[in-house]
Amino acid sequence: MHKEGKVVPLVAAIDRGGRAPLPCLPVLLLQVRDKAALQLRQGLQDLFDNADDTLFEMADKAFDRGDQNLYFEAMRDLRLKRKSIERGFLDTFYDTFARIGQADLLAPLVDPVSSRTKGQIERAAAVEGMVARVLSRDGIALQQLGLRLQVLLDRPVFEQYNPLGPAALCDYFLDAGRSLGVGLRVKLVLLKLFERYVLRDADVIYGEANQLLAAAGVLPELQPAPRRRAEDRRMPARRGPVQLGQEVDADAAGQAFFASLQTLLAPLRGQFAPRLQAVAAAQPISSADLLRLLSHLQRYAPASHEADDFDLGQQLEQLLLRVSVRSGTRRRLSVADEDMINLVGLLFAFIHNDDNLPASLRALIAHLHIPLLKVALLDKGLFSRSSHPARRLLNEIAGAAIGWECGGEGLRDSLHLRVQRIVQRLLNDFAEDASLFTELLEDFLAFNQDERRRNELLEQRTRDAEEGRARALQARQQVQQVLNQRLRGRVLPQVVVQMLVQAWSQVLLLAWLKQSEASQAWQDALQAMDTLLASITPTHEPQALLQQVPGLLKALRDGLASVALDSQATREFFLQLEQLHLRACAGAAQQPGGESQPSSDVLVAEEIVLAIAEEPACAPLRIDDGQAGALRQAQRLRIGTWVEVFDEGEPLRCKLVARIAASDRLVFANRTGMKVREWSSTSLAKALQRNEVRVLDDGLLFERALEAVLDGLRT
Template sequence: MKENLDKVKFAASKALTRLMMKALDESRLQIEAQTMRFADAKPPPIAEESRGIAERFMNSLHDYFEELTTLLVNDTEIEPESYDNLSLVDHDYLEAMIAMEGMVKQLRDKEIKGMRSFLTRLETMYPNIRIDETNNPLDPEQVGDCFNEAVKPLGFKAHYLLTIYREFNKTVFGKYDDVIAEANDLLVDLGVLPDLDITARERELRKQKRDEARAQLAEEQQLKAAEEQAELKARMTRKPKAKPESPDQSQSEMFTMMQSLVHGLAKQSNNAGLAATAGTEISGELAAEQEELRKQQQKLMGMLTDIQSNMLTKAAGSGTPGFISANNVAQSINDSLKAEQSSGDLGAISAQSGDVINLVTMLYEAIWKDEALPVVMKELIGRTQITIMKVALSDTAFFDNQNHPARALLNELALAGIAWTQTVNLDSDPVYQTVKQIVERLLSESAPGNEFLQQLLNDLRVSRSKIVGTDLNLERRVRESEDISQSMDDVNEYVRQKINERVLKGYLDPSIRKLLDTHIHRFLVKLVTREGPEGKSWKPVMSTIDALLWTVQAEKHVGDRERFERINPRLLDNLGKVLEIGGASKTKITKIMRQLKQVQEFTFHQAEHGATAEQSQNGDSLTNRVILATRNKKDVPALPRNDPDLRRVDKLAIGTWMEFRGNSGERVRCALAAKIDSIEKLFFADSEGKKVMELTRMRLAHELKAGAVKVVSEGSLVNRAMESVISNLKQTSTQKPRRRASA
């Protein structure tokens, strides 16, 4: 397998480096044309440095491939990052980094054709490694990082960098589908899941079709019209059974791949995974008439509605109204299909309908096994299985479109209840009541369309946002405003809302609260008016506010004094700029700075004299209620730069939920609310937005390594379930060849 991976590594890195060099050359021509307009302007030495850039770029790509199977150990301790990310000045490299983040997001949003097949093939080669966007060597973020690191040492100015990055986006990311297609073709040639996707099958069919057409022309010399008609007929009869009806193949890649794996399972003697359709009649051909398909769909929908009604009634009568297992649903569907077909009321169902029924059943089986989902939420989501099955039967885009309203609703339901590890007092939880109402509304709709599903999703999001004091409608109005200067009331409220999100519902000195509500508020209003909501300067400014709030919090930890002394000069400098832009006079700025320093020193004075420690022990801090492997360690040893747990910590996104074990063994969950890179700290909050814990990145990495904490919301619920289904199908498909080999 290592040999196969090396072939992909060299081919992909060569292709990407070639495109990258082309982007550099194009940007060089543009920059030289720009500088010719100015007498003293000197263009950057792109041509002279291109070889070095290419070498660094390719070496970094190779490293990402190597890290799939080997840990690159570096004994050098991590050096604390500078506090430049707090600067309000648009530094050259910061602008380039932000530009790259936007380009990566844009490429991911458009669904890279063939990427799912590539990941599936990699996981087949290395079944013990979970491969996703964090360690996929050809993920756009990894490739973007390679380019960032290759260009960074040259110190180009921002306006030159942005020209270079635009060409990189156009030339490299613009041809990304071709790079992934080449990687997939190479793996197919190496025998790695050659029949996985429809592209490989169609390639053989097209070759076969051309050969037959030539033979027919040579032998019969028929008229052109007759030849075209015969060719059309041959093409129709040779059409792959599993090919979806969508004209846009790139939009049906996931469904097609899953169909292919299901068909492989169906060919095996032990196909227990297809319990919903086992022993039923499934058509192997496409229906000749759309009217016949429509009638069959109506009968299936009616049958599923009856099954759902009967199961809910039976569950209510048994005293467990929430519990409906995926296996019970599969058995009920199987019994009903056999009964309908035996009576003649329902003929052979189409292959696609059978695939959808089996895949949704497998999906819900995976959801029930998902450890991140509390039992009470599993029971609520489990009741929606037949409704979601009807949605998928009507629209197979459910499997491919990550933003499909039905998928988004399931993901939002899972997030709403992710902290419900304890069922005590759930009836008084307003979000729990909303979730129950959403599920009931979903079940009562006989034919849920996308608009209905989107409305349920919006209602759930609004309900959740109210708990943490967020107005989603306000944010939508600000983002969609054509002239933001005409919506100043909304802008002021939006800024107030964003400031409150940073405070994390903890105690705050009144002088700091006043500073946030006046001068910083006015500065942020000007920023939003100039750049729009969350423009290019938003992230560094929010980091400044996070750092400010950290310096004045009462709770202190080992090493905080040193961190404070390192970052505070830069923090005060940045705050001075904020206050000046916010309209404060020099006298006012001096007074505010003096008051801020007093609050900062007072919090450290309290901590050094034990006041904070005593409050923490007597209080309800989550740190004191959970088991930590590093609790009794004053400091923890530094981990290598490429340590997998440390890298995982660095990639944690805001909003990621973590699970700790309480002192009594109970599960305790909290979400990552903020990260301050300059002091290497992460802050966690409960479901109501209240800060409950802070840990250094190194300490959290050690906790992950010791198994004292685990990430429970890595990826969305439906994505995790689909990955589980695909993994199980792949494992089953590889069992048969192994049995033959041993026979």
């Protein structure tokens, strides 16, 4: 066993030179170990696959920004150290298994309860609860495993020294996770996930180990423990297999709807499998036989890059010819089945050409043609019930994936992979059982809810940032306005002008942003600026000036401290201000060119523009009369509307996430919530008019397709 580079906690407390060599384990025991390791590795992978979503959900629910950052940092740390934790867990497991049955040499070195911190006590309590739940559920199987290990090793194996015991498994995980720089709350969350994804399968580990040892003749007389899991007991009873065909009679509306369409579908008859349908003497094949033929074609559905070469009519015609040859009787499709095949074909033709859907999604949905056709043949309620699981699954997939970009390189994300798995599962497993669609729909809804919550949180951050940006811009423009009103066109000391523009503008910004224009803080900051300007004007009433100076100096010091102005710069300003006040008191008698002469005066001739000020991202544009309709469309866009942008090489799909009324800005983000575009209402109207942007129809896919097919048939 390789142990190079392995770090074992407290290893310094053990005399390495005095350690006895590891005993050779029986081959049977090695098989038990390796089977358990495979199961544990899979459980750890499930844990880390779901940890991101769990921590993200907790960040979503956190009210404090500090707590949100805590969970986001934990997500990042967990991603970086995932592999090392998995490796450390399994290394410790293998190392402990090599010493199976030996006393734990590290046990005397564990800190007593009295010396534990509050966090350690909480963590220990959580572990004890987890261990107790496993023992109450799978204690019998664990005891039987312990007895078999004793017989195999010919020495006692106490429960606390069993390397597969729940306490030992928790210790491995805590040991491996010591390098994680996360707080107690996150550690408790990870322990809960460890229980959910690793300890929940303890009965499988114990059952397989017992079965392996019993088959090899180790205490075969022990009665197998019942293998029940807590999750199985909590889970509602599975519905028995429901055949879609059982619902056909119950859904009279679906039958009536299809019957009303058959007249419209009549002109299409004979186009599908024409060589067979044209033979009047041919006997119609039963619907059950047709379903079997479709299932055969479904199992051999082509790969995505070959989908365009797959002609369902051609393939089905060849199978019918083969059936005719084998049976000695010409066979064809019944009229009702042919009409249904034509109707579903029209639906998928619409979907194939619907450019509201990303091209990658259309390619995936094309593979569902045969499964959806089989559903329609079995249950015509597909067309009359919006709640039909197959119909809802198609709509949910299309709705969730509308933001996919058309480029093929960036599609290996969790949503794309999930849809691929759903399609593959239907192609492999769907025969005639409706529960598969229901199961896949429930799984996808749960997955999509997590995705939506994650994206909504990121979109909210984008919204908050843009609203903050607009508010900051408004504040800066207001500060620029009051500075220009008081300074522009006047001759003032340069040091005062520099302080007001560079430092006091920040005081004004802070007051406006924190407490608004109507606040006392804003009024006090303006008053201090006005008093400062009045105090440096030469006066013949020095006594009045001397009365104002103490309050003025205090207001200036407090304001400059609030924006953390450099202390040296503050000191120099007040020294020069003192000279200015002396000059003001001296009035016209102040001698020019004297030693007390402060910095030179300057004429503020140009408009003051703060260095941090921003121009509006979307400058106002004039709208032409012909663009009035496009302007109304831009102004009426609802939050959440998807658009496609064509101003660059690859089309870009983005969603309206914020409408900033103060600056007339529409902010768009991609599917992950990252801002990618912004327009004013006018500039967006011009882009819509020039077809550089188009609004996507994100309505329910099945409903849109059915409505378009019906309109086409009627015309």
